[in-house]
Amino acid sequence: xxxxxxxxxxxxxxxxxxxxxxxxxxxxxxxxxxxxxxxxxxxxxxxxxxxxxxxxxxxxxxxxxxxxxxxxxxxxxxxxxxxxxxxxxxxxxxxxxxxxxxxxxxxxxxxxxxxxxxxxxxxxxxxxxxxxxxxxxxxxxxxxxxxxxxxxxxxxxxxxxxxxxxxxxxxxxxxxxxxxxxxxxxxxxxxxxxxxxxxxxxx
Amino acid sequence: xxxxxxxxxxxxxxxxxxxxxxxxxxxxxxxxxxxxxxxxxxxxxxxxxxxxxxxxxxxxxxxxxxxxxxxxxxxxxxxxxxxxxxxxxxxxxxxxxxxxxxxxxxxxxxxxxxxxxxxxxxxxxxxxxxxxxxxxxxxxxxxxxxxxxxxxxxxxxxxxxxxxxxxxxxxxxxxxxxxxxxxxxxxxxxxxxxxxxxxxxxxxxxxxxxxxxxxxxxxxxxxxxxxxxxxxxxxxxxxxxxxxxxxxxxxxxxxxxxxxxxxxxxxxxxxxxxxxxxxxxxxxxxxxxxxxxxxxxxxxxxxxxxxxxxxxxxxxxxxxxxxxxxxxxxxxxxxxxxxxxxxxxxxxxxxxxxxxxxxxxxxxxxxxxxxxxxxxxxxxxxxxxxxxxxxxxxxxxxxxxxxxxxxxxxxxxxxxxx
Numbered sequence: 001x002x003x004x005x006x007x008x009x010x011x012x013x014x015x016x017x018x019x020x021x022x023x024x025x026x027x028x029x030x031x032x033x034x035x036x037x038x039x040x041x042x043x044x045x046x047x048x049x050x051x052x053x054x055x056x057x058x059x060x061x062x063x064x065x066x067x068x069x070x071x072x073x074x075x076x077x078x079x080x081x082x083x084x085x086x087x088x089x090x091x092x093x094x095x096x097x098x099x100x101x102x103x104x105x106x107x108x109x110x111x112x113x114x115x116x117x118x119x120x121x122x123x124x125x126x127x128x129x130x131x132x133x134x135x136x137x138x139x140x141x142x143x144x145x146x147x148x149x150x151x152x153x154x155x156x157x158x159x160x161x162x163x164x165x166x167x168x169x170x171x172x173x174x175x176x177x178x179x180x181x182x183x184x185x186x187x188x189x190x191x192x193x194x195x196x197x198x199x200x201x202x203x
Numbered sequence: 204x205x206x207x208x209x210x211x212x213x214x215x216x217x218x219x220x221x222x223x224x225x226x227x228x229x230x231x232x233x234x235x236x237x238x239x240x241x242x243x244x245x246x247x248x249x250x251x252x253x254x255x256x257x258x259x260x261x262x263x264x265x266x267x268x269x270x271x272x273x274x275x276x277x278x279x280x281x282x283x284x285x286x287x288x289x290x291x292x293x294x295x296x297x298x299x300x301x302x303x304x305x306x307x308x309x310x311x312x313x314x315x316x317x318x319x320x321x322x323x324x325x326x327x328x329x330x331x332x333x334x335x336x337x338x339x340x341x342x343x344x345x346x347x348x349x350x351x352x353x354x355x356x357x358x359x360x361x362x363x364x365x366x367x368x369x370x371x372x373x374x375x376x377x378x379x380x381x382x383x384x385x386x387x388x389x390x391x392x393x394x395x396x397x398x399x400x401x402x403x404x405x406x407x408x409x410x411x412x413x414x415x416x417x418x419x420x421x422x423x424x425x426x427x428x429x430x431x432x433x434x435x436x437x438x439x440x441x442x443x444x445x446x447x448x449x450x451x452x453x454x455x456x457x458x459x460x461x462x463x464x465x466x467x468x469x470x471x472x473x474x475x476x477x478x479x480x481x482x483x484x485x486x487x488x489x490x491x492x493x494x495x496x497x498x499x500x501x502x503x504x505x506x507x508x509x510x511x512x513x514x515x516x517x518x519x520x521x522x523x524x525x526x527x528x529x530x531x532x533x534x535x536x537x538x539x540x541x542x543x544x545x546x547x548x549x550x551x552x553x554x555x556x557x558x559x560x561x562x563x564x565x566x567x568x569x570x571x572x573x574x575x576x577x578x579x580x581x582x583x584x585x586x587x588x589x590x591x592x593x594x595x596x597x598x599x600x601x602x603x604x605x606x607x608x609x610x611x612x613x614x615x616x617x618x619x620x621x
Binding site: 035154155158159161162163166167168169172177180181184185187188189190191192193194195196 | 326328365367368370382389576579580583584585586590593594596597599601603604607
């Protein structure tokens, strides 16, 4: 249980997907112009991340390895299967969003299906493999990673809404200032780096 | 009206010398309120304009400044086990501190204001007093021995990236003074985070190291002191046996509260009055509180943020008291305000109206989380000894988000009522 919280806090704040690994930058920069759409995308990413990582954990643990159901080493199929799981999850999210909130669907545009190729999502699944998480950890990592990503995109969207009418130098308008904001946000998130929740849960 | 006539006489031509005119305008509007009026659009007329606001903050900082100057000298002589009484050799201590702080102040302000003037001219707006408070705050949050070139570099970074890129005064998202310190903190950690850099005036802080006095001390000041028959700087002074330059936070991580108290001759009262090593302006608690009261009475600073931060600090520290696993967690919660830069950050840094949350409910949340995060970083994060700067920068990042959701929440409530 403590392990679960540890991984959750770590992946949401301390090892934030965007601000310390710079994963998922494309949609982060493109969709962060208004808080409303950013919140929508953030929720979508939490959902997709939270489902795909545990599912991928199950797949790689029970199907792909030699000790699994098929009894042969299928790890070379890892990428393709992970992508397939992610794509089907995204398809599901897309259908739900289109049905529930057509306005959000329109404002997200191409970036909703593009969650499929969002590096944070695939990166999360691959981190889960390389860090050899167990199942509860994989669930925590999926939820935490998604929430960290959502927090970062909502925060930058709020900042970009605040500076919408600022007199920003012409060459920096749009993406330029977004990159500067991202860098400074990364610096701000460094304040939590070094906290090791596991060390304190021992007491 | 001699002064205004003088100003009218030296006014440079706007088209021929645009840069000179910008400079002139900056100084002119500093002395006189310009009499041209805006003719279109909605605007608020208030005697409390940006300039008065900034001036009040600077006035509130003066006590901390004077004490900081004196304390640099005091700590310097403490290291040599000379003049342990606080008011002994006051002339030496005061002028020692003055020689330390003047270059820091000049570099911070010349670089910052220079950039401000340049951008005002380049981007065609009037010079705004945005740097006035920042330039006064920066020396107070630096260790006394900060190399001046690092300081200059940090100010350039903070002003250009943190402010001008965002559109100038009042548009920045992060506190400029804290960005300056943050830059030094991450780019040149050895000159700011070490445990032993806070006592000034020695090449190294080892026992037996000699005080390095320059011509200013032994030449100029000693001659002047000689005329009055005062004490003089003694160039043969060395760091005495048993000296350690560690700051209270450095000691606290190992020895807990007892370790901190036993380190200073008068225990808690030294910590309270500020006779401890630390950043220049952060040590004296009563004088910071004095400045804080002044800011509250003049309504420059928001009491919601201050109270929120105090509550956040206290609650988090009480919770950690119950946990009590490390020596740092066992420090009684009320003493968390006595060590490090807690009060200075709450009073002068967190309340910066530009970078803080601007809705009333948002201010409570903003303040509370600053206190919470600062204590979490200070106590739970082994990587950094102190958390206030990092906590405030972190909450600056989230302040627009807090505001957005506070407003949305309010709109929803009003719609329901309608």
